[in-house]
Amino acid sequence: MSSAAETSSATRINPVVELRRDGEIAVLAVNSPPVxxxxxxxxEGIVEGIRQAGTDASVKAVVLHCDGRTFFAGADISEFGKPPKQPMLPEVVDFIEASSKPVVAALHGTALGGGLETALACHYRVAVPSAKCGFPEVKLGLLPGAGGTQRLPxxxxxxRALEMITSGSxxxxKAAKEMGIVDEIVDEGNLLAxxxxxxxxVVAENRPLKKVRDLDDKIAAARGKPEIxxxxxxxxxxxxxxxQAPEYNIRCIEAAVNQPFDEGIKLERKLFQELVSGEQSAxxxxxxxxxxxxxKIPDISDDTPTLPVKKVxxxxxxxxxxxxxxNFANAGLPVTIVEAKPEALERGLGVIRRNYESTAKKGRMSMEDVERRMGLLTGSLNMEDLADCDLIIEAVFENMAIKKEIFSKLDAIAKPGAILASNTSYLNVNEIxxxxxxPEHVLGMHFFSPANVMRLLEVVRGEKTDKRVIATAMQLGxxxxxxxxxVGVCHGFVGNRMLEPRQREANRLILEGAMPWDVDRVLYEFGFxxxxxxxxxLAGLDIGWSRETSKGETVREILCExxxxxxxxxAGFYDYDESRNAKPSKLVEQIILDLSAKKGIARRTISDQEILERCVYTxxxxxxxxxxxxxxxxxSDxxxxxINGYGWPIYRGGPMFYxxxxxxGKVLDRLRVYEAKLGPEFKPSALLERLVAEGKGFRDL
Incomplete structure (x- = not known):
């Protein structure tokens, strides 16, 4: 990008902002890496720069331009929760908009959040074709708080404002130009010029100072139409x-349509403050x-060498x-898939093709993409065909004997330096x-189902796993x-290990007095x-169940029988109609009552609060x-x-944050109450007791 070389003079306003001159055009240049x-x-620098340009009679217009790889990529999130520093962004954008001389924003990289609000306060906007703009605030539980909800509509x-602001995407x-956000698309390599x-x-044609706050034609048609x-x-x-945030954003856009600009801004500020100080945004x-x-892994530095993975x-x-x-075909890596039986291989490849074709039908990829990805997949019935792979992932039934046998064979087949991974959900990776x-080249790579959709990958570090192997697995992720x-090695690692006490309590609760739909409702209302x-x-009650070993001692076993x-x-815990809509089952209710009686459990009324505490505090x-x-x-890990593997609601921040x-202190007190009443399963961990005694939290560790 062209820069100071073209300008005739420059005044440094502060370490990150400079006011340059190119004839009668002032360039307010910001350079505050990385974004x-x-x-x-x-x-501060923007306000001072606009003020200086405004008082200089020889300046006719101002270009607001950022050096480096991007326009303003947003607010400085590190300032959140700290005492505010003046000037605040709402004052800055008002100051820009009130400039007596036209201000042109030059957009490249990303103009996001406060960055886009700053651009919307300028009188004109130009952008290079690769630039992107948006309001991602909703993803942080917020709304654009410096006029974004009022100017964009x-x-x-x-x-369009509703779509853009509530999606955060x-x-x-090009889309910004079509919508009217950007006035002109300019040459990629020559933004500043x-x-x-x-x-x-703008100066030569004596164009007006186009203030977005004064525009009315796009919102007039929607006025008095609450149905939108x-x-x-x-x-x-x-x-x-x-x-909370999507609804607050919608209310602000409604205000933009139905109220004067200044009233809408007042509501935006009020709702922004509510969100920024609330639990969801935190x-x-x-x-x-x-x-x-x-x-970031404490004992593995960023410059740890990784192993090349060209074939999986x-x-x-x-x-x-x-x-x-x-996953690997999507990333352009060739994959050899080995199965024991030809029909299983054929079925598996058929399911993959149908998945891709269904994505293509929705317009999210082309048929050429489907064929390209299928072309990266090679089916085989012979484990020897894995000899040239750099990474081999075993994804068979969760059975230690089978996995041990496979790894023993793999050891003889895989080339030196190849990484051997098990997609185990629970089993001991050190034993494998x-x-x-x-063993230094073996680790766990626990994918979550459906593996091509779920974002989480638990990388399981064995006691002998080489640091380069871990660095490679993380990079591949x-x-x-x-x-x-x-994560480290233990039964169930992190996710499934924590799932176990929740499942245990859910099953205990239905025998003590709750019904499955009570437990489900409480956790659904919590946000799952x-x-x-x-x-x-949904998963199928018979996973891991067999008629031969079933003892009929749990509700699940009786249902499977x-x-x-x-x-x-x-039918399962619920009855289902043809469209798979669930409704509580009288039969299941009777099965539960009978089993409670058989086990000598005196049923009682169980509150929603108890259901939540027993499922979540454990x-x-x-x-x-x-x-x-x-x-x-x-x-936080x-x-x-x-959040990414089990559907914990993002607005509750994860179990440890929650x-x-x-x-x-409250969690500890309730665990002690349940321990006294229900048994040692609720015994508080030593760490929890120590943190409460010291007045600390998990984040202090």
Whole structure:
């Protein structure tokens, strides 16, 4: 990009902002790496630069331009929760808009959040074709708080503003031009020169100071039409369930349509303050930082060499093996899939093709893409065909004897230096590694079902796993679009280990007095996509069950014996109609009452609060034990596992964060009450007791 070389003079306003001159055009240049976030120093510099340009009679227009790789990529999130520093962004954008001389924003990289609000306050906007703009605030539980909800609808109309602001997804420069956000698309390599030329044209043609706040034509048509907003709410009710921020954003856009600009701004500020100081935004900001933190491993530096992975082998073409293979094909890596029987291989490859074709039918990929990806997959019935693979992932039935046998064979087939991984959900990776002469090249790569959709990948570090192997697995996770979390070896690792006490309590609760639909409702209302019993019905109650070994001692065993296997048989914990809609079952209710009586359990009324505490506080307690044992690196990693692998509501920040929001003292007190009443399963972890005694939280570890 062209820069100071073209300008005739420059005044440094502060370390990150400079006012340059190119004839009668002032260039307000910001250089605050890495992403030109709108920090206090940047905001100060912009106001001072606009003020100086405004008082200089020889300046006719101003170009606002950012050096480096991007326009303002948003607010400085590190300032959130701290005492505000003046000037605040709302004052800055008002100051820009009130400039007596036209201000042209020159957009490249990303103009996001506060960055786009700053651009909308300028009188004109030009952008290079690769630029993107958007309002991602909703993803942090917020709304654009510096006029974004009021200015955008005036430029693009309420329907498009609703879509853009509540999705948080960025749009391309081309789309921004079509919507009227950007006035002109300019040459990719010559942004500054083009922006200066555009500013000269504005001056030469004596164009007006186009203030977005004064525009009315795009919102006038929607005035007095509340149905626009009601229909939008209805269409997105499922997606927005439990979240506060989308509704607050909708209210602000409604105000933009129906109220004067200054009134709309007042509502935007009020609702922004409510959100920024609320629990949901704190949780969503925690997750934002936790997702970045998860890649940092204390004893593995960023410059640890990784091993080249050019070809992948997958053993097993079932649900997991097929999904895992798709991840690598999507990333352009060739995959050899090995199965024991030809019909299983054919079926597996057929399912993969149907998955891809269904994506193509929805317009999310072309048929050429389908063929390209299928072309990267090679089916085989011979394990020897894995000899040239750099990474081999075993994805067979969760049975230690089978896995040991496979790894023993693999050790003889795989080339030296190849990484051998098990997609195990629970089993001891050290035991599996011991079947090879290369335990340092063995680790767990636990994908979640469906593996081509779920974002989580638990990378399981064995006691002998080489650091380069771990670094490679983490990097591959990123390459295939996963969030990889490094965990240690124990039964169930992090996610499934914490799931176990929740499942135990859910099953105990229904024998003590609750019904499956009570437990499911409480966890659904808490924010999970479904409760444990609805989930079991969806997965199939007969996973891991066999008629030969069934003793009829649990509700699940009795249901399986009666061929109530879940949704696939039209009945499980619930009864299902043809469309798979669930309704409580009288038969199941009777089975539960009979089993309670048989076990001598006196049923009682159980409150929603007790259901929630027993299902969730036991998870927090298990998470504390996981931290104590060093199975997870940090508490926020546990939160990332549960948000990305198990549907924990993002607006509650993960189980460990939620425990801190409730108060660890309260969690500890309730665990002690349940321990006294219900038994040693509720015994608080030593770490939890120590943190409460010291007045600390998980984040202090």
């Amino acid at each position: 030109n976030a709108l920090s206090a120093q940047v905001r 005036r430029l693009v109309g309420p329907e 960025p749009i391309s420069a 083009s922006a200066i030329a555009f500013a000269r044209k 907003f009601q229909e939008f709410r209805k269409a997105n009710a499922r997606k927005f369930r439990g979240f 949780a969503q900001r925690h997750v934002f930082f936790a997702e970045r933190q998860v890649w 082998g997958v053993i097993g073409a079932g649900t997991m093996g097929g999904g895992i293979s798709m 590694a011991a079947m090879t002469k290369r 990123r390459q295939i679009g996963k969030i990889a979390v490094l 996509p479904m409760g444990p019993f609805a989930m079991a019905d 009666q061929d109530r296997r879940g949704q696939k048989t039209g 998870m927090i307690n298990e998470g504390a034990k996981i931290l104590e044992e060093g199975i997870a690196i940090r508490s 546990i939160d990332i596992v549960w 425990g801190e929001q409730v108060g660890l």
